[in-house]
Amino acid sequence: MSSIVEASDLCVHFPTAGGAETVKAVDGVSFSVTRGETFGVIGESGSGKSTLGRAVVCLLKPTAGGIKLDAADPYALSGAAFRRNRRDFQIVFQDPNAALNPRMRIRDSVREPLDILGEGTRAERNARAVAVLDRVGLRAEFAERYPHELSGGQKQRVNIARVLTLRPKLVVCDEVVAALDVSIQADMLNLFADLQREFGLTYLFITHDLGVVSHISDRIAVMYLGKFMELGAADDIAERPLHPYTEALLSAEPTPLPSHLRTGERIVLQGEIPSPISPPSGCRFRTRCPFAQDICAATEPDWREVEPGRFVACHFAGQVTTKGRKAS
Amino acid sequence: MRRVLAWLRRDLRAALSVGFLLLLLGLSVAAPVVAPHSPTRQDVNNTLHEPDASHPLGTDDLGRDVLSRLIYGAPATLYASFLAVTVAIVIGVPVGLLAGFLGGWIDDAISRLIDTLLSFPAIVLAIAVTGALGIGLTNGMIAVGIVFSPQLARLVRAQTLIVKQELYVDAARVFGASVGRILWKHVVPNAIQPVIVQVTLLLAVALLAEASLSFLGLGVQPPQPSWGAMLARAYHYMEIAPEQMYAPGIAILLTALAFNALGESLRVALDPTMKRR
Numbered sequence: 001m002s003s004i005v006e007a008s009d010l011c012v013h014f015p016t017a018g019g020a021e022t023v024k025a026v027d028g029v030s031f032s033v034t035r036g037e038t039f040g041v042i043g044e045s046g047s048g049k050s051t052l053g054r055a056v057v058c059l060l061k062p063t064a065g066g067i068k069l070d071a072a073d074p075y076a077l078s079g080a081a082f083r084r085n086r087r088d089f090q091i092v093f094q095d096p097n098a099a100l101n102p103r104m105r106i107r108d109s110v111r112e113p114l115d116i117l118g119e120g121t122r123a124e125r126n127a128r129a130v131a132v133l134d135r136v137g138l139r140a141e142f143a144e145r146y147p148h149e150l151s152g153g154q155k156q157r158v159n160i161a162r163v164l165t166l167r168p169k170l171v172v173c174d175e176v177v178a179a180l181d182v183s184i185q186a187d188m189l190n191l192f193a194d195l196q197r198e199f200g201l202t203y204l205f206i207t208h209d210l211g212v213v214s215h216i217s218d219r220i221a222v223m224y225l226g227k228f229m230e231l232g233a234a235d236d237i238a239e240r241p242l243h244p245y246t247e248a249l250l251s252a253e254p255t256p257l258p259s260h261l262r263t264g265e266r267i268v269l270q271g272e273i274p275s276p277i278s279p280p281s282g283c284r285f286r287t288r289c290p291f292a293q294d295i296c297a298a299t300e301p302d303w304r305e306v307e308p309g310r311f312v313a314c315h316f317a318g319q320v321t322t323k324g325r326k327a328s
Numbered sequence: 329m330r331r332v333l334a335w336l337r338r339d340l341r342a343a344l345s346v347g348f349l350l351l352l353l354g355l356s357v358a359a360p361v362v363a364p365h366s367p368t369r370q371d372v373n374n375t376l377h378e379p380d381a382s383h384p385l386g387t388d389d390l391g392r393d394v395l396s397r398l399i400y401g402a403p404a405t406l407y408a409s410f411l412a413v414t415v416a417i418v419i420g421v422p423v424g425l426l427a428g429f430l431g432g433w434i435d436d437a438i439s440r441l442i443d444t445l446l447s448f449p450a451i452v453l454a455i456a457v458t459g460a461l462g463i464g465l466t467n468g469m470i471a472v473g474i475v476f477s478p479q480l481a482r483l484v485r486a487q488t489l490i491v492k493q494e495l496y497v498d499a500a501r502v503f504g505a506s507v508g509r510i511l512w513k514h515v516v517p518n519a520i521q522p523v524i525v526q527v528t529l530l531l532a533v534a535l536l537a538e539a540s541l542s543f544l545g546l547g548v549q550p551p552q553p554s555w556g557a558m559l560a561r562a563y564h565y566m567e568i569a570p571e572q573m574y575a576p577g578i579a580i581l582l583t584a585l586a587f588n589a590l591g592e593s594l595r596v597a598l599d600p601t602m603k604r605r
Contacts, residue, residue, distance in 0.1 A: 054498075057502050058502075059498055059501060059502060083504035083505070083506065085504075086501075086502055086503070086504040087503070089502075090502060090503075091499075093495050093498075093499065095495060098494060098495035099495045099496055099498075099499050100496055101494075101496040101514055101517070101518070102518070103517045104513075104517075112500065112505075112513075113503040116503050116504050116505050116509065117504070159499075162499075162503075
């Protein structure tokens with residue numbers, strides 16, 4: 001299995017409004033996404049996960065480190081070749097409404113990627129647009145409408161359809177169901193899963209919702225303040241978190257049981273996520289970590305592979321979970 | 329088309345101004361048929377005559393029929409307004425788009441140039457340009473258009489800055505769209521509404537600029553009629569025939585008013601935040 005995305009020590013920094021300081025939205029992240037898998041990235045708001053997704057589709061240029069798409073550096077390409085290369089790496093955004101030009105008919109929006117590539121005649125492109133709309137569950141009559149005449153879920157289907165016209169290799173799904181009604185989230189996730197099988201897609205699935213990500217992902221990366229805290233197989237992470245932050249995230253997940261039957265204790269993190277302008281010294285999670293020791297402030301924990309395919313950035317990985325404490 | 333008709337039925341001000349401008353356009357085209365006399369035929373025995381049956385608006389200082397000159401002057405006046413505004417659009421819109429979309433030093437350079445040009449009074453620059461290129465309505469109005477262009481450029485730039493942050497622009501980028509395509513398909517359609525409004529307002533200002541230029545003798549040259557030139561002649565006979573100024577003056581006033589009213593109505597009609605009653 002070859003990797004379709006390879007990030008090595010990827011950083012995306014922004015200057016603040018005054019230009020004096022730097023917002024370290026993504027601050028040294030390394031991972032690779034294997035062809036055909038669903039790679040979930042989970043983190044709270046402000047963790048830099050959307051910035052990461054935008055960097056993967058070249059909407060943001062890395063300020064340091066590198067990104068390889070299909071084993072090639074996209075930024076080594078010339079302007080026109082760079083634009084042509086983008087077709088394989090697409091993104092579906094969180095806000096289905098803002099992603100559609102309000103003055104374009106649905107059909108024109110869906111046809112746009114094909115128009116840009118200039119494949120086939122206009123009639124053929126129209127036919128393909130209508131066909132792909134049909135595939136995501138929108139009847140042909142929607143093609144003539146404008147975005148404001150559609151519901152949020154329908155608009156998100158349109159966004160998926162227009163990405164599909166390109167037959168991309170990778171689709172970054174940036175909080176694709178967060179803006180939708182809970183009642184249609186499941187439908188939409190099933191659609192994503194079906195399309196993955198049908199078109200052989202690879203997903204980079206970004207979300208703040210652990211239920212969503214563990215349902216759909218093969219592997220999960222937990223992101224906090226611009227860095228990965230933990231990375232591993234989805235089941236592994238959910239069953240046996242090694243990082244205190246992952247454990248806190250898992251414990252925050254509501255369980256469909258009355259309180260006296262719940263096994264785990266809910267870990268409530270104190271405070272807010274620190275500012276990405278000046279992240280804490282040492283481990284970035286230490287200011288909110290219930291187990292923080294002196295070493296956590298002094299040295300930044302390495303990103304180490306504790307088991308094959310299982311990476312953690314914590315000095316006490318696996319030793320300091322609440323469950324472990326209770327046992328001792 | 330049906331939507332435009334529905335709009336005109338709903339908005340009396342818009343209907344009146346559009347009607348007036350269409351009437352003016354019709355008169356311009358049909359001037360040889362509609363005008364009772366030749367606009368340049370002099371009748372020196374009959375100068376500064378008061379209105380009567382054969383000369384409904386009287387005659388001027390050379391005995392020419394005022395109504396005929398007013399009708400024949402309409403095309404020159406409209407031509408001048410549209411020429412100036414077209415020049416302003418052709419220069420201002422692309423410049424504003426590029427400055428807003430590309431940003432960086434290009435934006436800085438263009439913005440400073442806009443600030444510089446904005447400090448020139450339109451008429452003064454127009455006088456300078458006609459001085460350099462030769463007197464004539466076309467030269468004068470091109471100069472007026474150049475002076476107008478920074479206004480449009482600044483407006484388009486501001487709109488572009490807003491639209492370029494929209495998610496659909498990012499989406500188009502990921503599809504591999506070129507800058508030109510993004511500007512044409514996404515930025516222009518979403519940024520153009522306030523520009524349309526501004527254009528109708530500029531038409532009124534251009535009309536007044538034509539009147540001023542011709543009044544100063546830098547625009548339409550005799551014996552060609554134009555409203556500004558008519559006003560300039562009438563000015564010389566203010567003491568003995570003050571009514572001479574009414575016809576061109578009122579024509580200029582009404583046309584400027586129509587352009588302004590149309591612009592204002594368009595602004596309301598195109599703004600989705602203004603609720604329809």
